[in-house]
Amino acid sequence: MSEFLSVIFGFPTAVFTVLLIVVLFYWVLATFGLVDLGESGDAGDVGDVGHGHLHADGHTDDLGTLAGYLVAFGLNGVPISVVASLLVLVAWTISALSGIWFVRWVPTELLRWVAGAGVLVAASGLSLVITARLVRPLRGVFRTRYATTHASLVGQECVIWTSEVTPTVGRAEVSQHGAPLNIRIWADTPNPLKRGDKALIVEYDAAAKRYRVEALDA
Template sequence: MSSFAAVAFAYPTAIYSTLLGIVLCYWLLAMFGLVDFEHGGLELDGDVGDIGTLASYLVAFGLGGVPFSVVVSLLTLIAWTLCSLAALWLLPLVPTVPLRLAAGTAVLLGAFALALPIAARAVRPMRRLFVTHGATTNAELVGQRCRILTNSVDERFGRAEVDSRGSTYNIRVVADTPNTLTRGASAIVIDYDPANARYRVQAAD
């Protein structure tokens, strides 16, 4: 245990240990709600023109689709683990101090290079957790077809069902009378009244 601790705070692992400490502090702050891990940092998506150079490289390596903080945390943890193991098992075999420094630099860079594909595989199942779904607003339903659910629709009462973005919404509707809107009839949403939270509809034909 003491030898591993010595390796963790010696070159080259000490660099990743410092980064890992920063990451741990960040997640502690996130646990107490002081930072927003999902929206407080840079988002990684396919549009590399709007993000920094580092983030664009990470996207190119298949690390997109999750918050930047998650990617950095994974890379740091994986690179720290690989670097620690290499420093514990391989670097003691290097005979001289100058060669050990050179080998340590190679381990430092190699650990990061190996961490990229490993983190990319770890990120894949996480992407579904961070999919952003745009909410359907009241205005977006105006102009769409709906199906009447009540026996009739008048100026005070009515219900209809409308499909939008793969979801089905049960909405309150009103219509001028007389009309042909009965149960199962097709109608078009023509307006929304925010004061009464009702949609005005008319027969689709």
């Protein structure tokens, strides 16, 4: 047991161990609906719809770049949170096994650091390849789930999260089977909508991946 702990908390596996702890903490919070599950990693879909209460809006260019990398590595089609979790888990497993079977047997400290650096790079690269294989069978599941979600939200009420709703800016939360969805919205201006108000979802724009809303008293 002590040898195993020395490997997972030693270089290079410690790098992935820290990331794995973050991932596990994230999923604990996600279990209680306190963080965003994340949208599928298709180009243009990143950050569109997700479960949870916390949702950080990234710059559009940044999201487009991220989506491009996901597609390039074959990691698109499933939520980013799932992709990141698999990447970390696979890299940690490869690094830990390499540490047990190889790195700890290297004779000198300097050579162990050199070998560890090689394992760090190799584990990161292999995790991309293996994760790309793992997400393939999951794509159909998540595509079906989000398509159903988009269609079912029209006609439901939502709670505004942003200080205002304009043709270009807006976010709202929709209650779905006990797990809130955080969605992108827009509305014609002028309108009275502000944070905390309830609105009606009247239309889904598939091209822009957002919903048009109206004030309930409109």
